[in-house]
Every structure is written in C-alpha cells, then in structure tokens.
Amino acid sequence: MLRSAARRFSAFGGRGLTQASTLAFVETSKEGVIAPASLNVLYAAGKLGNQIDAVLLGSKAQEAAASLQKLDVGSLNKILVVSEQSLDDLLPEHITPVVYDLLQKGDYSHFVVPASSVGKGFLPRVGALLDLQPICDVTQILDPNTFVRPMYAGNILATVESQQSQKLISVRSSAFPAVGAGSNSAAIETVAASTSVNGAEIPPVQWEGANLVKSERPELGSAARIVSGGRGLKNKETFEALVTPLADTLGAAIGATRAAVDAGFCDNSLQIGQTGKIVAPELYIALGVSGAIQHLAGIKDANTVVAINKDPEAPIFQVADYGLVGDLNELVPELTEKLKQ
Numbered sequence: 436m437l438r439s440a441a442r443r444f445s446a447f448g449g450r451g452l453t454q455a456s457t458l459a460f461v462e463t464s465k466e467g468v469i470a471p472a473s474l475n476v477l478y479a480a481g482k483l484g485n486q487i488d489a490v491l492l493g494s495k496a497q498e499a500a501a502s503l504q505k506l507d508v509g510s511l512n513k514i515l516v517v518s519e520q521s522l523d524d525l526l527p528e529h530i531t532p533v534v535y536d537l538l539q540k541g542d543y544s545h546f547v548v549p550a551s552s553v554g555k556g557f558l559p560r561v562g563a564l565l566d567l568q569p570i571c572d573v574t575q576i577l578d579p580n581t582f583v584r585p586m587y588a589g590n591i592l593a594t595v596e597s598q599q600s601q602k603l604i605s606v607r608s609s610a611f612p613a614v615g616a617g618s619n620s621a622a623i624e625t626v627a628a629s630t631s632v633n634g635a636e637i638p639p640v641q642w643e644g645a646n647l648v649k650s651e652r653p654e655l656g657s658a659a660r661i662v663s664g665g666r667g668l669k670n671k672e673t674f675e676a677l678v679t680p681l682a683d684t685l686g687a688a689i690g691a692t693r694a695a696v697d698a699g700f701c702d703n704s705l706q707i708g709q710t711g712k713i714v715a716p717e718l719y720i721a722l723g724v725s726g727a728i729q730h731l732a733g734i735k736d737a738n739t740v741v742a743i744n745k746d747p748e749a750p751i752f753q754v755a756d757y758g759l760v761g762d763l764n765e766l767v768p769e770l771t772e773k774l775k776q
C-alpha cells in the first residue's frame with residue numbers, strides 16, 4: 436500500500452475579500468468542445484458550495500457556452516465568454532492577462548482550474564501576479580478553506596488549510612466525478628480579452644504547431660480500463676505483441692512506465708506516473724512493471740490493480756489486488772485468449 440499520512444499546512448495572504456463565489460476555468464478545444472476534465476472541475480467547484488461563474492476562452496467559446504448550459508450545474512450563475520482567436524491555443528502567456536483581469540474585477544473567493552498542462556501552465560503565473568500561493572493537485576475538498584493534496588509523489592496526503600481570502604486551486608480531475616447532462620439557468624456574458632498585465636503587453640508568443648499521436652483508444656486520463664507495460668516487456672515488438680491484443684480485448688487504453696517509454700517501446704504520451712499522466716481506471720493491468728514509487732504515484736486512484744511479474748518480491752504486488760507470478764510471455768497470451776472466450 437502507498438504510505439499516506441495527513442499533514443496540515445496553512446497558507447496566508449490575499450486581498451481581504453468577503454464574498455464567497457467561485458470562478459471555474461472550463462477548458463475547451465479549438466472546435467468548441469468542452470474538455471472532459473472540465474466536467475470534473477465543475478463538480479469540484481460545486482463542492483465549494485458557492486455560486487459559480489465559468490469562463491470559456493477561444494473563437495468557439497460561444498458554442499462551448501451553449502453546451503455548458505446543458506449541463507447539470509445547479510449553482511452556475513454566469514458563463515463568461517472571451518471569444519478571441521489568439522486564445523484558441525490556450526497558451527499560458529495569453530490566458531494569464533485574461534484570468535488576472537477577471538479575478539481582479541470579479542471579487543471571487545475561489546478560482547478552480549483543472550490540474551492539466553493548461554491549468555498548470557497559467558495558474559502559477561496568476562498566483563505570482565496576485566501574490567497568492569496556488570493550492571495544486573487537489574484531490575479532496577473538505578470545506579471551502581480546507582483541501583487535500585498529494586505531496587512527495589503521493590507518499591503523503593497533505594491537508595491544506597488556506598487562510599487566503601482568494602484561493603487559487605487546481606484539481607485532479609480523476610479524483611472527482613463529472614457533472615452530467617441536464618440544464619442550468621446560467622446567462623452567457625461576453626467579456627473583452629485583456630492583453631496586458633499592469634500596463635505591460637503580452638510577450639510576443641505564438642503557437643507553431645502540434646505533433647499529436649492520434650488514437651482511437653480511450654483517453655488515458657479518463658479510461659475505465661488500462662493495460663500498462665513496463666521494462667519487463669524487453670522491447671517494442673513484445674510490447675506491441677502482448678499489450679495491444681490484451682488492451683483490444685478489454686477495450687482498454689494503453690499505458691507505460693517511464694522505463695518502457697525511455698527504452699522506446701512506445702510513445703511518451705503513454706507514460707503514467709509522477710512525471711506522466713495521473714489515471715484512475717476501474718481496472719489497471721500492469722505487465723512487467725516493478726511498481727516504483729514514481730509509477731505508483733500515477734495509479735493511486737485505480738480501483739482494481741492486476742499485476743503480472745516474474746519477481747514475487749516486486750513492489751507492485753504490495754498494491755495489487757490480484758497478482759500472477761510468472762513469465763509474461765506465457766501468461767499474457769493465455770490471459771488474452773481466456774478473456775476472448
């Protein structure tokens with residue numbers, strides 16, 4: 436089991452606001468589709484018990500706002516739309532002045548963002564400008580001032596009590612359920628994009644392009660089943676010959692350890708762990724994975740963990756619900772066949 440110990444921390448500072456209201460950052464794609472993780476962010480924002488305003492950015496933000504009105508977020512008050520093409524790429528340099536402006540004008544007691552690469556990109560910048568310490572990777576909201584977040588690669592769970600009057604929070608989407616379809620009575624309001632911070636213009640940063648791996652598989656961050664391969668698979672060919680058929684049989688996403696990624700068995704977008712993706716599937720199958728603490732940091736919220744490893748002393752067996760000790764070259768094809776039947 437992962438060791439966990441509660442530690443209590445306090446954070447001070449802020450502008451002395453009294454009103455309790457939340458601004459939630461709703462991440463959207465260039466096509467105006469709300470990112471799945473934002474549905475969890477909206478749920479987490481609801482847990483704060485305040486009235487919520489949501490902010491959406493980009494040229495298709497109006498479309499996304501219309502979809503947001505069809506979600507079951509009872510406390511949603513207003514949807515702020517910043518329809519600006521330069522925001523389509525969600526670059527932190529462009530988001531920061533917009534959010535900073537909203538937080539300065541809006542008297543929000545809480546600002547909630549996903550702990551995604553986008554959220555992690557701009558939240559510290561906003562924190563620095565407002566002289567506030569962000570509370571990152573929150574996995575539980577105990578009350579509007581008290582949050583639980585993992586520290587030291589998930590080795591401890593810290594309970595953070597914030598006395599800041601304005602709290603900047605990033606939440607791990609895998610730790611909260613998603614809001615479902617429904618309706619709300621939030622009005623859409625168009626807001627002009629701020630392009631400067633305290634009189635200083637945005638640095639000339641521009642999006643050059645993205646090289647994304649396209650996959651029909653479920654997205655790792657929200658997959659219900661994951662088959663993950665480690666260095667024990669020895670090479671790319673074995674990784675593909677054993678992991679892929681098992682994942683296909685289960686309709687699962689494919690993940691990997693950093694050692695497997697570094698050895699070139701698969702793309703680095705599949706890495707799970709402290710420096711990779713954080714996942715929370717119903718079923719996690721680890722093949723030839725030793726169970727290093729940095730890998731376990733990414734699967735802490737997995738429901739059922741199954742491990743196949745030839746070493747009975749491998750640490751993965753300490754967190755596994757089911758374990759098979761043996762050679763994966765024999766066991767995995769057999770397991771895949773049995774599952775097909």
Ligand SMILES: Cc1cc2nc3c(=O)[nH]c(=O)nc-3n(C[C@H](O)[C@H](O)[C@H](O)COP(=O)(O)OP(=O)(O)OC[C@H]3O[C@@H](n4cnc5c(N)ncnc54)[C@H](O)[C@@H]3O)c2cc1C
Pocket residue numbers: 664665666667668691692693694695706707708709710711712722723724725726727728729730733743744745746749761762763764
């Ligand atoms: C700062 C930092 C950050 C890191 N971040 C991450 C991270 O995000 N994610 C991550 O995964 N790692 C991360 N690591 C690396 C981590 O410490 C481990 O090195 C890595 O997770 C090990 O990967 P592995 O389990 O695939 O390889 P190994 O530790 O080499 O384990 C391979 C396992 O395969 C088993 N095996 C071998 N052959 C067979 C066989 N034929 N049949 C069955 N079993 C077999 C072995 O018994 C062994 O247990 C990080 C390290 C550092 C220092």
